[in-house]
Amino acid sequence: MKLKRKLFSPAIFGFLLSVFISGEVYAASENEKVVNLYSSRHYGVDNELFELFKKQSGIKVNLLQIKEASQMIERIKSEGKKSPADVIITVDIGNAWKAENADLFQPIKTDLLQKSVPSNLVEENFSWYAITLRGRAIVYDKTKIKENEIQNYEDLSNEKFKGKVLARTSNHVYNQSLVASLIQANGEEKTKIWCEKFTNNLARKPEGGDIDQMKAIYNGKGEIAIVNTYYYARLLKSEDPEDQKVVKNLGIIFPNQANRGMHINASIAGIAKYAPNKENGIKLIEFLVSKDAQEILAKMNNEYPVRTDVEWTNVLKNMGKPKFDTVTLSKVGENTPKAIMILDQVGWR
Amino acid sequence: MNKFLPIFLFLIIIFPLLSLFYHLFLPAQNIWAHLRSTVLNIYIFNTLFLSLSVMLCSAFIAVPLAWLTTKYNFLGKKFFEWALFLPFAIPSYLLAYIYYSIKENIFTINSYLAAIIILSLSLYPYVYLFSKQVFQEISPTLIYASKTLNQSELKTFWKVILPLSRPAIFSGMLLVCMETIGDFGTVDFFSIDTLATGIFRTWFGLGSITGAIQISFILFTFSITLVILESFFRKKMVFYQKQIPHSSYFEKNLNGVYKYLAFILCLAPILVSFILPLIIIFVNIYQLGMKSFDKEFFEIVFRSFKISSIGALLCIFIGMIFSILKKIHSKNKLINLNEIISFGYAIPGAIIAISVLTSFKILDNLIENTTLFLFHFEYKDLILSGTIFAVLYAYSIRFTSISFQSANASMNKISPSIEWASKTLGKSIFQTGYKIYLPLLKNSIFISFIIIFVDIIKELPATMVLRPFNYETISIKTYNLASDERLKEASPSALFIILLGIIPVILIYFYNQKKKK
Numbered sequence: 001m002k003l004k005r006k007l008f009s010p011a012i013f014g015f016l017l018s019v020f021i022s023g024e025v026y027a028a029s030e031n032e033k034v035v036n037l038y039s040s041r042h043y044g045v046d047n048e049l050f051e052l053f054k055k056q057s058g059i060k061v062n063l064l065q066i067k068e069a070s071q072m073i074e075r076i077k078s079e080g081k082k083s084p085a086d087v088i089i090t091v092d093i094g095n096a097w098k099a100e101n102a103d104l105f106q107p108i109k110t111d112l113l114q115k116s117v118p119s120n121l122v123e124e125n126f127s128w129y130a131i132t133l134r135g136r137a138i139v140y141d142k143t144k145i146k147e148n149e150i151q152n153y154e155d156l157s158n159e160k161f162k163g164k165v166l167a168r169t170s171n172h173v174y175n176q177s178l179v180a181s182l183i184q185a186n187g188e189e190k191t192k193i194w195c196e197k198f199t200n201n202l203a204r205k206p207e208g209g210d211i212d213q214m215k216a217i218y219n220g221k222g223e224i225a226i227v228n229t230y231y232y233a234r235l236l237k238s239e240d241p242e243d244q245k246v247v248k249n250l251g252i253i254f255p256n257q258a259n260r261g262m263h264i265n266a267s268i269a270g271i272a273k274y275a276p277n278k279e280n281g282i283k284l285i286e287f288l289v290s291k292d293a294q295e296i297l298a299k300m301n302n303e304y305p306v307r308t309d310v311e312w313t314n315v316l317k318n319m320g321k322p323k324f325d326t327v328t329l330s331k332v333g334e335n336t337p338k339a340i341m342i343l344d345q346v347g348w349r
Numbered sequence: 350m351n352k353f354l355p356i357f358l359f360l361i362i363i364f365p366l367l368s369l370f371y372h373l374f375l376p377a378q379n380i381w382a383h384l385r386s387t388v389l390n391i392y393i394f395n396t397l398f399l400s401l402s403v404m405l406c407s408a409f410i411a412v413p414l415a416w417l418t419t420k421y422n423f424l425g426k427k428f429f430e431w432a433l434f435l436p437f438a439i440p441s442y443l444l445a446y447i448y449y450s451i452k453e454n455i456f457t458i459n460s461y462l463a464a465i466i467i468l469s470l471s472l473y474p475y476v477y478l479f480s481k482q483v484f485q486e487i488s489p490t491l492i493y494a495s496k497t498l499n500q501s502e503l504k505t506f507w508k509v510i511l512p513l514s515r516p517a518i519f520s521g522m523l524l525v526c527m528e529t530i531g532d533f534g535t536v537d538f539f540s541i542d543t544l545a546t547g548i549f550r551t552w553f554g555l556g557s558i559t560g561a562i563q564i565s566f567i568l569f570t571f572s573i574t575l576v577i578l579e580s581f582f583r584k585k586m587v588f589y590q591k592q593i594p595h596s597s598y599f600e601k602n603l604n605g606v607y608k609y610l611a612f613i614l615c616l617a618p619i620l621v622s623f624i625l626p627l628i629i630i631f632v633n634i635y636q637l638g639m640k641s642f643d644k645e646f647f648e649i650v651f652r653s654f655k656i657s658s659i660g661a662l663l664c665i666f667i668g669m670i671f672s673i674l675k676k677i678h679s680k681n682k683l684i685n686l687n688e689i690i691s692f693g694y695a696i697p698g699a700i701i702a703i704s705v706l707t708s709f710k711i712l713d714n715l716i717e718n719t720t721l722f723l724f725h726f727e728y729k730d731l732i733l734s735g736t737i738f739a740v741l742y743a744y745s746i747r748f749t750s751i752s753f754q755s756a757n758a759s760m761n762k763i764s765p766s767i768e769w770a771s772k773t774l775g776k777s778i779f780q781t782g783y784k785i786y787l788p789l790l791k792n793s794i795f796i797s798f799i800i801i802f803v804d805i806i807k808e809l810p811a812t813m814v815l816r817p818f819n820y821e822t823i824s825i826k827t828y829n830l831a832s833d834e835r836l837k838e839a840s841p842s843a844l845f846i847i848l849l850g851i852i853p854v855i856l857i858y859f860y861n862q863k864k865k866k
Contacts, residue, residue: 062818
């Protein structure tokens, strides 16, 4: 009897475990209109947009968010023809290029999409459409650096800034893409020299994130930093007195305004090659570039809208209206491996 | 049957890892020439330097504290006994983010030193738990013997206790080491280039997944060496426990200065790596308001709790079977192959995720072709890929080594005479396992449960890549916010990672209390 009871409990335990697991696996098979989204964006604002989309269209967004685009691409690749992916969103053009190279998209062309997104922000075969933009700007300590002292990224290699420049590590895709765009603009040779001098100018070994670089300026550890526009905007908008202190003496420079424009990067969206709900997927992308959605993205995440007819938020307007470099954009993905090799060679960690 | 079960289980665990081997034979274009001429030496040096320093540093923190709280009585001892394990609940990248925000404003410190301190502070509980377990099981007669020979307490510790507990302590250190070499978040934040960051740079930046997997085989080799070293140490000393004694009957009271010294020694690590970060998190939440704690938030918390419990039980189940079989068939060479499952822990979660993706693809094809052939039925969807099974599979590959190591450490102390006795009584192997080893291993099961549970709560890359739709966990939520430099907004979910991690710690405390009575 005792033995029986002892054997009984593991059996119950095993049963419960399997019920538990199967409950997890087959929970979400209700009959509703859905679109399956694979996204490497990780911002809270996106979820609010998907709620709004559901309200407007009745289509539920099933989200799978994988922050590293390369990992996301690997997953879609391994799922093959049966992949449930309808829409693929990635951050950074380099990643869009990788996804395109892995043949994950199918071309789409609708009147609404053509009208909404300027043609230089659409992949040439219509594989993907940009949905938001951000720039890689230069911020500086207004008390120590004169406004006109820096105009281009190229100026950051000037020896007079030795020990004054701050940047995060080059493990980060933002820096890799910037260098990839420099390769496109100036060639490998020149970019390597630039990177060498830039690395020599660094005030400290790269550490922390973009906001940490701005804090470091405030703490007197350097005078110039490379940061993304939305981080600067976030500090400007912040109600935290600490953040206000940091941003008070910071000026922002949009580089290369007299020539190719500021290096930008985009979040992009495209329809997956084997999308089971293609129509819903197209509706989602159309929604993301709609006026409503673009305004929300700009307001909540301080990103630049891709639509030209959307009014910028005050914060973005106050920062100034930059000229964007859309020319080197398409080559960023191709150049990234070269950029990494140069970065490794010059020792920008 | 008895011979085939371990081989079968072994193959299941090793199958995805085998799919990685194939990458070893692929050319990785010009990547190796580039790595060798630039960063490879730095990667290897930093990895070795960091993992050895963190290993030693955490042993240095943990072993004396474990001894102190086992054998001495002093102010707050009962509290410290379990509270010293609390820092384990905080993921090291989170500790790094929190301290970085302080460091920026207060002090300047070498980034190597900072990374070593932060990793040691968040990883020492591994060593603490393993040493504590073994200290409790050491027979007091040995200490009495040493006393009779007029040896000082310190000398007894050095000459008697430490050598006896070395295998267990080393097991803990091994886990610390593997955690360190696999860590990405912390070292990346302090921009220390290790093999782990190199793997991702090669994969994401240089775009070579083959190169990345090849680098991870260097990590692999590194941990093989460690595991072999460990078993070598273990073989040199065979020591069986005749009975498992009670620790409480020779706790010594500390008096005077020592009483306070012990108190401060125990409080310091908890203060730095648990209480202070927790205060910062609470302040953040206070400033943020309570709006983040909505229904969806608690769904995520519950989901994390559920998946971690299931995952931990699964790993323990597999680990136990391996270790019992290993004990019973210790002469069988095949069984010793099982040691290989320990290496799963040394492979970064992201790489394990890839191996699971590959093997599930193969399995899915197999299932599809079989059903098509047998029943002429074609599936519309994927059966296994993108389900919770994929996530659980990755967990069992990665974390079984913990339950296996821990069970082995206890198993080695059980005298073979017990098994012989059982055999004499005509009991089968499974009866012996169930009736004799399982009860004797209760302690180690509990400990592995805590460790694996908390590890899964904190786990990021494998969960992120393999999960189904709309499957957010508490650690993914925290990481997404923290890596977007929104530490404040990340605080509510960070708090719940910690709270979930504390639950099993408290459970084990009550379990121990009950046992003492």
